[in-house]
């Protein structure tokens with residue numbers, strides 16, 4: 001290889017090329033985006049299901065429609081849906097544009113960081129739509145959920161102050177796709193006024209991330225909701241119905257991809273998901289019958305998405321059969337490989353994997369290649385032990401744990417590189433953790449094991 005530590009190993013820039021050993025799944029994922037097919041990824045934890053789903057997110061074409069919810073003159077409780085095309089929006093924007101677009105270079109660092117432009121690790125600026133920094137590979141923001149149901153930790157708007165003519169003035173920085181719009185307090189008020197005058201609210205903006213991940217698997221998160229308002233629809237003090245409509249992940253994924261991790265955990269909600277997929281429309285109603293929003297309903301909210309879902313093989317019986325039929329009828333079910341053939345090319349890929357993990361972690365030093373060899377040996381051992389096959393194990397979560405632990409041991413010893421002794425120690429420690437886990441709470445380790453039992457009973461790899 002002509003290099004001695006993982007530092008010299010070239011890591012592909014494109015996230016999809018960092019996926020190792022699942023060529024088939026990667027291939028189908030690409031096809032699905034191109035041909036608008038659904039995809040169910042089945043495999044044990046830590047084999048790259050989420051990784052594949054996320055890495056195709058930059059292949060999704062930009063949305064062409066904006067979904068707007070408007071006041072209904074005839075029935076205030078039945079707000080209406082309006083779909084705006086790019087041309088319509090551009091025409092209107094010109095007329096109404098308030099505020100000034102500003103280059104991310106010129107905003108305070110905490111603003112460009114919060115809005116997803118600036119990388120916290122290397123401080124370079126990049127496209128706010130990309131959650132991984134293209135310069136150093138660090139995650140600029142997490143794609144996750146908090147209690148408010150936000151899809152990323154990136155903010156859409158942030159407040160700051162500036163001094164103008166000796167007076168402090170509030171200034172609002174709003175992210176619009178990959179641009180920053182700055183608004184003074186007055187201008188922000190104007191925007192709100194325009195919204196009120198038009199009696200409409202943008203439910204799903206044109207400039208959006210077309211890759212939507214629903215993690216919480218709650219009904220409101222997936223299907224939308226009507227905000228509760230203690231004053232109900234009171235003419236003067238209540239919030240008008242159309243302003244209380246909250247879209248679900250199925251709506252946010254309109255024209256894009258909806259990624260659902262652990263499909264079976266949706267339980268009964270799978271039925272609604274199926275309806276949404278069949279109709280490509282799903283009404284938004286209040287999910288709380290005692291809420292003041294219970295009388296409000298928005299019909300026919302578009303949700304034409306590609307579903308990418310993942311599941312563990314043990315959970316297959318908990319997936320709604322009709323939903324699986326739908327996915328198979330309009331897409332594919334792919335069973336993940338758990339072992340790859342032992343050869344030079346694949347060995348190189350494992351070295352690349354180790355280098356990737358070290359870089360991704362960001363807190364551990366590089367590794368000597370002879371130490372990396374031990375991890376590769378371990379991967380062979382795992383293939384034999386868990387899957388009873390010859391080759392390299394693709395159960396990367398286990399290897400991940402070892403790399404990270406070896407790195408932490410090296411750091412605790414102030415070592416500049418991870419060497420053989422660190423890796424050996426980590427493997428020892430890791431073993432005890434596996435053992436502890438299999439005894440205490442069976443979930444993680446026993447999933448791996450029962451998965452193995454399942455495989456032994458199967459001859460074919462396909463579940464079709």
Ligand SMILES: Nc1ncnc2c1ncn2[C@@H]1O[C@H](COP(=O)(O)OP(=O)(O)O)[C@@H](O)[C@H]1O
Nearest residue numbers: 018019020044045046047048049050051396397
């Ligand atoms: N096939 C793979 N190639 C490279 N790295 C992988 C692969 N599978 C897992 N990993 C590593 O393990 C981490 C966890 O994998 P993830 O995609 O979340 O697994 P899953 O969704 O199948 O449980 C990934 O972020 C990546 O660092």
Ligand SMILES: [Mg+2]
Nearest residue numbers: 049050261310
């Ligand atoms: Mg996952």
